[in-house]
Each structure stands twice: as C-alpha cells, then as structure tokens.
Amino acid sequence: MRKLLLLRLLLLFCGWMGVAGVLHAQTREVTGTVTDTAGTPIPFATIQVKGTKTTAVADANGKFAIKVAPGEVLVVTSTGMARQELRVGQALRMDARLVPQTQNLSEVTVTTALGIRRQARELGYATTSIKTAELNQAAVVNTATGLAAKVSGVDIRLADNGVDPQVKVTFRGSRSIEGSNSALIVIDGIPVDQTYLANLNPSDIEDVTILKGSNAAALYGMAASNGVMAITTRKGRGKLSLTYQNTVSFESISYFPSLQNEYSGWGGEPPGTWPNPSTGGTIQFINPWTGLVQTVPFENESFGEAYNSKDFHLDSIPIGENANQTWRFIPYRSVPNGRKDFFQTGVGDQNKLSGSFGNAKIGGVYFSGEHTSKQGVVPYDTYSRDGGRINGNLHAGRFELSGGVSYNSVQTDIAGNSYFQNRPVYWNVMNMLPSVDLKSIKNINDFAYNQGFVDAYFPNPWVQVFDARSKKKTDQLISNLSVSYKVNPWLTLTARGGYSRTTIDAPAFIDSINFPSWLSASGGPWGFSNLAVFPGNVGYQKEDITSHYDDGNVDGFLTAVRKTDHFKFTLIAGGNWRRRSSYGDWNSNQVNSGPVVGQNLIPSFYTKTTHGDGSADAIFSYKRYDQSVYGDLSIGYDSWLFLHGSFRNDWTSILSPGNRSFSYPSVDMSAVLSDKLAFLHNSNTVSFLKVRVGYAGTGNVSLEGYNELGVMGNIAGGKNLGGYSVALPNFGAYSIYPITTVGSGFPYGALRGFSQSTAAVQNGLQPEKTESFEGGFQLGLFANRVNLEVNYYDQKAKNQTIPLQTSNAAGINSYLTNAGEIDNNGVEIDLNLTPLFRIGDFRANISANFAYQNSKVVSIAGGQAELDQINFGTVVLGGVFAVPGKDYAQLRLTDFKRDPTGHVIVDGTTGLPSFSPDLIDAGNTNYKYFVGISPTLQYKGFSLHAVFDYRGGAKILNEEGNAMDFAGISSFDAQNRQAFIYPNSVIQTSPGKYTPNTNVPITSGFPGLPNSIFWWANYLNQIGTPYTVSAAFIKLRELSLTYDFPKKWLGTQQVIRGLQLSAIGRNLFMWRPKTNIWSDPEFSTNGAGNAVGYTTEFQTPPTRIISFSLTANIF
C-alpha cells in the first residue's frame, strides 16, 4: 500500500510537470442528508460540485440530490456551520455532517514561515494562534505579558515589575548553554529584535502565531532554532469603522519582604556617648546582649536593642539637622509600614484609537494611534508611549501590494542610584531604621545625608527620587512592503522588504552633594563618626548613552501551487538577505570610574577617548550580514495526508570564510485520519483526529549578545544598578576576532600599552546544530466541543558555540569553541472545552494547557577539555551552572558541612557550623511544570474571564534575603539574636560518628562582637542554602469582567455601534510556598539572560494592577 502510494505520488508529480493527463468519469446522481453532528437535519444547506456551477439545495429535512462524477468533490455549506468537502466515490449515497463554524478545526488557518497562511490541518508541526481578543482581555501594555500562561510550552518570564520590565520569552525550554534561548520575533514576516515586542501596541495585533519548535521555524533560518513568535498586524476590512478604548489602571505593591520591626540600629560601632535628646545631656548606648557600652541607634545594620527594651528607653532620636542647624526628631519606636508606604499606587492611562476600512476586491487600510502613560510604584517614576501605525493592502490586476509602517516613542524616567554607594531606591528604602516613617521625611532639605541624616550608610531614598534620575527615550520604526505578482494561476512571485530602526537616548544624572561647613565640623547630631564612610563633596555626575540599531531584510521567493485529482503541490523557493548594524556611544563625566579609557592611538581602530576635562566616551559599532537560499515543498494527498520538507542554506559574516556556509533540512508529515478512516469519519464521538510527526535540523551560531552600556552602574563594578543600561545588540559580530585591551592608565604620553585578550577562539569555529524531532495528535470530540492537542518533542543541540571558561593558568579565561550538548524534551497538552456547559443564556468555557519541559546537559566536551561544569551566572553564594547529566540549569550553592543524613555539623566548643568546601547542587532553576487554566463565564452581555498560572519544579536563590540578614532587617533574622543552639545540628565525636547537639549554643567568633551581628552578618551571610527555596507559584494572572452594552440601549443613533466596559485585574494573587518570604520567584536578576534562578535587592517588589477599560465601536 505504501509502495503504491509512493508510486502514485511520483507519477502524479510527473503529471504535474505535464507528462500525464487527467481521466474523466461518468456522471450520476448521488443523494444524501445534511445534518449537524448530533444528527439533526440542517435544512436548506447548499451543495455544490467543487470547481463547477452545479449546485443543489437541501430540502427542509436536509435531504438533497445532485449529479456528480466519481472523484469530484461536493462542497456543503450552511450559515453558521463550517463548510465541508466530500469526495465522491462509487457510493450513491453521501451524508454530510456539519460542525459549527467556530469549532471547525479543519478550516483553521495559521501564519507559517515567511508570513504565508496555511491551513493548520496541513501542518506536520505544532503551532498555536492567539487572537487579538484573547491577547488583550487584560488590557496589557506589553504584548508578551498578555501571552503568559495561555499557550503550552511557552514560558514568559518577567525580570521584575519595574515600569519597563525585561521579558524573557522561551519556547520549549532551553537548548543553548550560553547563547540565547529566546524565541525569534517576527512582525509581518520581518524578523525584529526582541525589544520591539515590549513597545508594540497590542491592539494592532491581528493574531500571534507561536511556532514552538524548529520544525515550524526551519524556513526562518538560523535565528529560528528557538522557535518563532510570528505576529501579524491588522488589515483594513469592510466599511469604515473606528474603535476607541480608554483604560485607567492602578498599580500597587502586592508582596513586600517580611521586615522586622523589633530592633533598632547598630552595626558594631565602638563604645561612646551620644547626645540624649530627651534630657539634653548624653547617654551611653548599651548592647543588651553583652552589657557592653557600645550600641548606637543609627546604623544601617539593625542589630541594636529592642524598641521595647526596659534597659533602654528614649522618646525620640534626632534624624538629622536642617540648614538652620536645628535638630529634627523622630519618635523612637517602630513604624511597621514606615518603609513599605514609601511606595505609591501608580496610575496609568491608556488611550487607543484605531480604524479600518476596505474592500475585498481593491484592498484596505488599517490605522491606529496610541497614547499610554503610567506612573511607577516608586514615586515620580513614569512611563509613556506614543505610537501610530498604518497598514495598507492593494489588489491591482496581477499585482498585490501590502505594507505597513509603525512608529512609536517610549519614554521612561526613573529614580537613579544613590550618589556614593550606588544603591537602588528599593534597597535604601528597606534599610531605613524601623522607626523611620519615610513619608514624613520627604523634604530632602531637612533630611538628607548632608544634613547629618541618621543612617550612616544609606541615604534617605527621597534624595535619589529628587536628585538622581535616569531617563530613557526609545524610538522604534518598523516598516515592511511586499509586492506579489501572479505570473499565472499557479505561480506567484513575491518580493518583500522590511526595515526597522531603534534609537535610544538614555541620559542619567546624580546631582552634586555638598557638605556644609557646620556639618563637616560637628558631624550633626550623631557626631562626625556617624558619617562612617564620609565621601566628601561629590560633584555633579552625568552619563549619556545614545545608540541606534538598524535591521534591513529582503526576501524574494516564488510560490507555486499545482493540483491534480488527488495531489496538491506547494513549492516555495527563494532567498533572503539581512543586514544588521548597531552603534552606541557612551559618554560620562565621571573621572574616577567607568570603563578603562585611553587615547586615540590608532585612529581607524581605537575609539575610546579621554577628553581633557576628565570626561570620557566610548563608541561601539557592530555589523552583520546574513544571506540564505531556501526551498520548501508540501505535498497533499486527497486533503488528508500531507508531506512537507524544507531546505535552507545560510551564509553569515560572523564566521570565518571557510565555515560560514551551512545548510539544514526539515521534513514532516501529517494525516487527518478523521477524514480518511471511515469508522472515525462516521463517529458521533470523534469529530477530528490528526496525527503528525516531524524532524528538523537547524544550524545556529549562538554568539548573538548585547553590550551593556551601563549608566551610573559601572562605579560599583556591576551594571544596571537602578539606572538604565542600554543593551546594544552585537549580533555576535567579530566574536571570532578577539581584540586587545588597553592597559590601565595607558597611554602614558606616547607610550603605548596593550594586553592580549583574555579570550581566545578555536580555529575553524563551526556553526552549531539543533536536531529536533516532534510528534503529536489533535483530537476533537463531540462536535469539537472537546479539543485536545498533545505534542511530544525531543531536541538535541549539539556542538554548541560556547565561550568555555578556561583555567586561568592557560593565560586566558575564556575559549570560544564548539562544545557541549543539551538534550531537551517535553510534552505539551492543550485542552479546550467549549462550551463546558450551557444553561439558558449562561455559558462556560474552559481552556487548559500543561507542559513538562526537561532540559538536560549531556556533555560539555570541548576540543581540548572535558569539563564537569560551566558557570554562566555569577551568584554571590554559589552560581548557575551547566553540569553534565543534570538539569539545565543547576544552582550550586555554598553550604554547611553536613553528616550523611543531612544534619548540620557544628563545632563541639563554639557551637558553630563549619562551611563545606564544595558547592552543593541545590536543584534546577528553569521551571519544569507549567499549568495554565483559563475559564470563561458568559451571561448575556457579561463575560468573566480568568487566567491561572502554575509553575513548579524549580529552585530560586533569594540573595535579597541574604543581603537583608546582613543588615539585620528581615523578620528571619529577628529570630536568634541571642546565643542559640543551631537547630537539628550534630557534633562529630569521632570520625564518621555524630551525636545530636543539645547543649552547645553558638557563641560569637569575634571577641567583642555580639552574637547577633556575628551570626547574621558575618557567618550565615556566607551560606546560600537557607535562602534557596522552591520557586513554585500559582498566580491569578488575569481576571476580567466585561459588560457588552445591549444594542437596544444604544438607540437608533448610527455613530456608536457597540460599547464595552471592563474591570480587569492583573497579578491579583500569588500563592507561594511558606518558605519563600522574599519575592516573586518568577523574577530574575539576569533579565532576559539564561542564568535565571536568583533574585537580588535590585528587583522592585511584585505589584498588582487593577484597571478599568471602556471600548466604543464607532460607525
């Protein structure tokens, strides 16, 4: 049978080439009944012989008769039902069973590679489409966030809840150890940088097609090995209609770390006497634990006495001194919400207008405009976006033109870092004394650090709010133009070009700070020594980054479609050219920090410059060219069996000439069994069944990355410490040509000094290869009221391009080589129940998706080394690693020494645990289990919609907790302030023998340093395991209630056709394991990078958003 099929296939392909002809058969009468899936007759359905004018109409009982020849096709249509095609065989009786239009799985079309729309039934790989309504039901500002939890296998992870958060979009887990795992974003057929996703107006989107695997994406080439998110924007249709929408939103902090409110400040200062504001005299602060005269209530570290201490009582303490040298006081008692209340409810306002008109024969126009503005939860943080789009399409004879242009401008303005230790607002807020009510010290003329502020290390965060700002203006243009020419009925030539450009201007400043002479003399109420790290006057600091990047893309391809009796051939062949370039200019007046700068020694090469005034700038530019040719052939047999294959060859400028060309194939097959197998076709239960299987190879060079042009952050050696850093795409260009670095301080006069790069590159670096296998089925039951889709995939990313960390004894620290393999497999299940039930006007639907993802590191074999781990994320208390045989990625942490049963071993004399010399495996950091559930309830005009999101199977390290305990500010470290026995600890009595520790408490290892500081700030602080918890969560991501005003309420006027009112909540609730007392485990310090699995104090706390939306349809 199979052989026969192949033979016929071959013959018919020849036939298509014009060798064989088509046979004709005799016409006779066929009768039948048209029913719905429940068997109820459908009256007056239309039956037409496909491709002819022969038509019949069913009678009131659904019965029909028509003259037709065997091999011809009957097309059965009826209002509200999906059309059905029946191939006429030898039988003289044929019944048609129609399914409701909205549920016809056979008729679904999706956007595939190159923006070509195809019937989903033809495809041998998994795709999912999200329509604009589903995307926008929670009035999202960022398109990616509207997709979270709605599609199986799609992981949308938010780096934080700032005004403009980074979003990581990955499909089907991780494949690349060090390279990007993020999906390619394609808008109207043109690939664009990920940043476009955040700035796209979600209402402009017609649909989003998720091409999850490389099978689907093979035609997009090397950038698509991580899957593709193909976005199609709207087209003009019908007569002129306008839609106006206004959304007002309210964002507030939902979860704040649990802070202690019992203990006042002290960080181990030497004894002394301090002014007693109550009496005007002096007092000695006494440490209640040791009895030593040494505690002072002004430290950032809150290891002082309890506010309710009997031994020590004050009514108030001075917090600072104003310009008139008058002391300002605050009550000496804790203010439980004094810190959290610093944050505000951020109000947002979004206005959108869009319009559309068109004519199916001539074309159409879609246009839109948007103005969005919102405040952050940090006072005075703002975000605004203005944008517009025009899309048009035109049919003119054999030509078809379509194109679009959109422009948007996004401006953010946020508080920068504190001026001398470069800390973010959030961290300074948390570190205020529990007795400080931040709202009461907003006047920075009275309560600034240079007014003898009470806190020795952390400035009043209001100073940053007013005197340190980081701004960023991003302008983005996307344009595309496509011209098609229909040479003949089966051949179409298409040329398509796209161009996008982003420009970013990110200035930041921190105002100068001057210490008045009276303060320099007296040090304010707390004496000069309070200014423990007295930085002296600091001048005005500013930095500015300007950058832009361009992306030009041209495709030319032909589409040929030939049909024969049983076969349909679709051939696409073409080529692609892409050029990307970027340019960034960093400029600063900081003279004591920032990147190493030198002089223009060799004009054509060296672009970093120091200017005479001490300011510096650095210029970076990158360019990349890619070219490819591709071919794609689909063969359909009798509209139920489909075979598809593609081939692509890429050439890229980022590899050496000998290795820059690489090619890869894909092949897949699908069968709509419900159309073929009689027992299914006639089944009352099964309405649709399709099975499919596919293989794809994708070449890739995962060297693409970003150059962080940091603002204000470089001082502390880190980056993005609150100010903006601009991520300049480098496209992986020049990775194989390491450059030298200029020695610090060079040039000295004319003396040059260069150092070889600490990176080296393997000669003949090859592209890496991802091999992907997938299979699955789609099942519709009970007239497709139940729709189940199941996929399995297995991807192997081999021979990756990895900058291996080398032994430093090799003279370098990074060696770019082909090494490593990740094996990534998983299961995805999507289930839709429509309607779940229906009682009168009450209707309920539910859709659910489940995904299991498993990414395992198989090996990290390099050309010259077999490594047992790769550290690709630096964490203070360990690291994020790729470890052969383990899940990708592994969190490895510092830990205590433990006995074989896991009890912490403590010293028999000091009661102190000892540190384990090796890092321990704490688990994987990427989520393994995903469940998304979206129920919808409808009653007349009301509809209630919710999205629940569960993720599990991952661990998170909260470095924030560690930092908080160093400072003594968390409720966790409010325990065990006195000597205590380490819980469940053991003492080693002889080698390998352990007895439970019941009587040896921990005592300070430092003479004179009380236990609290020693334990929390100096000891536990070095261990990662206590801060590592399950990253599981359940979130109520979206909850919206929409009311569609009845038409009759709108009266007879012809202006407003429809009116909708919605109340929407986003991230309303989050349920975490009790052990996670810190933050949202979805957050990542690493932004969109691979090293997820830890958070720090640099992510603002999680927020919830409640909004109200009014939509009017006009004309």
Next chain:
Amino acid sequence: MGKQLLFICVVAIAAASCNKELNTNQTDPNGLPIAQLKGADVFAQAMVTVAQDKLGFNISDATDNYDYATQWMQYFARTTSFAPSGSQEQMETFGLTTSFSDGNWASNYHNIYDFNFVMANSTAHSVLPGASRVMRAMLFENLVDQFGNIPYSQACQPSVTITPAYDDAATIYKSLVTQIDSAITQLSASQSTADDAADIMFKGNKTLWIQFANTIKLRMALRLVPNGDQTYAGSVISSIVAQGGGFLGAGQDALINPGFVDQNLKQNPFWANYGFLPGTTTPTQNNNFFIANTFMLNFLTSTNDPRIGYFYTKNSVGGFGGNFFGSGLTSTPQLSSIGSGILQSAAMPALLFSAAQSYFMQAEAVQRGLMTGNYQTLFQKGVEESFRYLGVANPTASADAFIAGSTSQYVNIATSPSPLQTIFYQKWVAECELDGFEAYCDYRRVGYPVIATPSQAVPGTPMPKRLLYPETEYTQNTANVDAQHQQASDLWTKIFWGQ
C-alpha cells in the same frame, strides 16, 4: 531561454557581490587586533601590571596583590570602624579559602601570557625578549612561592591546552634557573633598539637587566637554604659569580615607571591604592582603613630606628599610634597612617626590587659561606640603601650611625650573637610596606621575625604557609587540580623550600 540566461547572470553577479559583502566584515572596528601589535606595544603594559599586582591598585580586591603578606608581616593593621568581612576576615582569622587567591593567580598567569607574546614578537636583538624571559621566570617563581606545584610546562598556551597540568615545584625552580640563564645569554647579545623606549624599568640598559636577573637567581638559590637542596643552591650561586655580571648595587633599585602622574588611573599603583585620590588630598578608602601596626611600631621604637617617621605618620599628639593586626573592636584614638618615605608622591616609580634587598641577600649568601665577601659590609650597605630609598637625610651617615650606635642584636650585626637573625630583621624592616611578600617568604623559610598570633584567629591557628589553589581551578581545571589532592589543611603545608 534568454530570460533564463539573464536570470542565471543575475544570480551569479548577486552571489559574487554577496561573498564580497561577507568578506568585508571580518575586522572588529572596536579595538585593535593582536596581529597588529609588536612586542614593544605589550611590554610596558605587562610591566605596569607587575607593579600593580605587587603594590596594589585594585582597591576593592585585596587578594589581587600581596596585601595579605603586608598585613601578616605586621606592617599594617586596620582601623576599628568596620567589622572585617570577606577577604579581610579570611586574612585576620588565617582562614583562607579557595576563593581567596583567584585574582592573584589569574593576573600572574595572564601577565606571563603577555610576556610570552613579547618574546615571540619582538626584534630579536632588542633587550625585550631577554627581559621578558626574566620577568616571566620571576612571575612563575612568585606563583610557586605561594602555591607550590603549579601549571608550568603547559601553562599559557591556550592553543595547546586550556586545562594545563601541574608540575612539581622543585622541578619548576630548576627550570626557571635555566630560563634565567638563557635570558642572560639573550640579554648579553642584545643591542640598543627603538624598543628601549618600552623598557620602563631599565631603559634598555642590558647591564642592569643582567644584574637584576642575577639578583632574582640569587633569591631563588637562597630560597633553597636552609631547607632545600643545598648543593644545588651552592652551584647556582657559583654560576652567578662565574657569570660576572653582578647584582643590583647601590642606587640601583628596580623601579617601574611608565610616567606616573597624579591623574586618574595614572598614579603610582601603591599611591592609588593606599594614598590619595587623583589631584586631591582626599585619602583613599584603603588609606583610611589601614593604619600603623603596633607590633612594628614597638619594634622600631625599641631599636630607636629613625625610619619610623618615614614608614608612618606622626599622630595628632606627635607620637605614633597603631593597632595590632586583626585585633578586635578596641579603639585607639590617635593613629598613625602610612608615612612619607613610602607614600612619596603620586608620580613615584613603583619599586619592584630594592638595592637594599639585593645587599641583604648577598650578606646572607656570604654569611652562609656560599659566596665570598664581607657580610657585615653588605649588611651595612643594605641598611644604607633602605635609608636612601626612604629619603632619610644623609642616608649613609645616618644608617651607619644607627647601626654603630645601637646595642640591639637586631641592628648591630657586629655585636649580634646571630648575624643571620640580624640580617633578616633588618631586611624585614627595610621591606616594611614595600615588599611584604618577600618578608613573608623569609618568614616561612627561616622563621624571622618571630610574630605573635593575631587576636582574631581561632586560638592555636598558626599563620598559613601557602595559599590554596583558587576556586576557578576547581571549576575550570578540575581533573588537574584534583590530582594535587589539596585539603583545606594544606594551608599549613610548607612550600618545598619552607620550614
């Protein structure tokens, strides 16, 4: 048919221009590729890095330089305003971990890698290849003196291996001596070239380079006494004498100076670390943090050493005040900071090796009978050179008077019951705040000076005898470092030449 031909032509032209486009994008415009550089472009930078590694520079990372030795040798203590944490805490508790030594290890090896480049890419007859060979040997010696067995024969050849195996420390020492010998041969044959401008230590003076090489060789030989291969050490010293080039002599400090000035990033590295911010009198964080050490102050006071005021500043009441190394939170109100003999100016040259050290080593060799000469005279020259470096007025006369007028066995070598001890104590003083690492090596070799255990350390914990292999070796060169079977207790395992 014509159309098809046209099509083929278009495709061919397009393919050709495509290839051209790909080829034009093969150079990074953001920096200089190494292929465009010569040895002379790298040498000065490598020498400045040597100075930075030795004297500090990176304020935030004490482990990059030999800060630990400077503190352990009782030259510095810290103020009491801060509780120690991180590497400072590790130093004070003698509880060094594998995370302590990463910076030191990485910087030395990368610098060796740069000196390799100079050797391979310089004018053959210039002074630079020989000089680089000497410097490379010295850096390897520093690594062995800190870690014992290290990657050597496979090190710094990334095109061969990125996970170099470890070699035996004593074998490396012998190989280094051979390296210095061939460096001397190379230097002897060198001529003055334009590359001399890049020689920011001896300005292309090959005589001085040979003297420096001989002095380093002498230092390595002396490391082997009294605990190592004495016969070999003797033969090394004999070969130095036979070579005839001599040692660094009076006024011949090995000084690195690319043209330090009081500007950002261009200050002398010690000044940048422990001195004052560029163009200001604002002390650096480390200038605030580090103060005089009471152990050292007491010693200098007890020997009436006039250099005390050059090593340390006077406090506000005209005396000297310090703290004990690693002492807890007791506070002395009047503290002394780093003195003007050490912090001379932001533009001062960086001292790599002093003439004083050269004389003290010669004195030791003579006293031990490994070389002929008058050890008392050599000792006296050593003290004189120390006085000179510090800027003491009339250094020779002052030094001579200091020695002759002293009754201390730590000063007056003529009356000392143990001349060797006197040499080591005065060498230790001469190295105060200038070369803690050399003092630490002598301490591990001969046990002088006798130093009390710091108060912070866990009682009974002695001073470490080496550093542990860095954490990066465990993550990136696992098999090879594992073969060394290092334990945490190896902190107290001696280097092969130690005691």
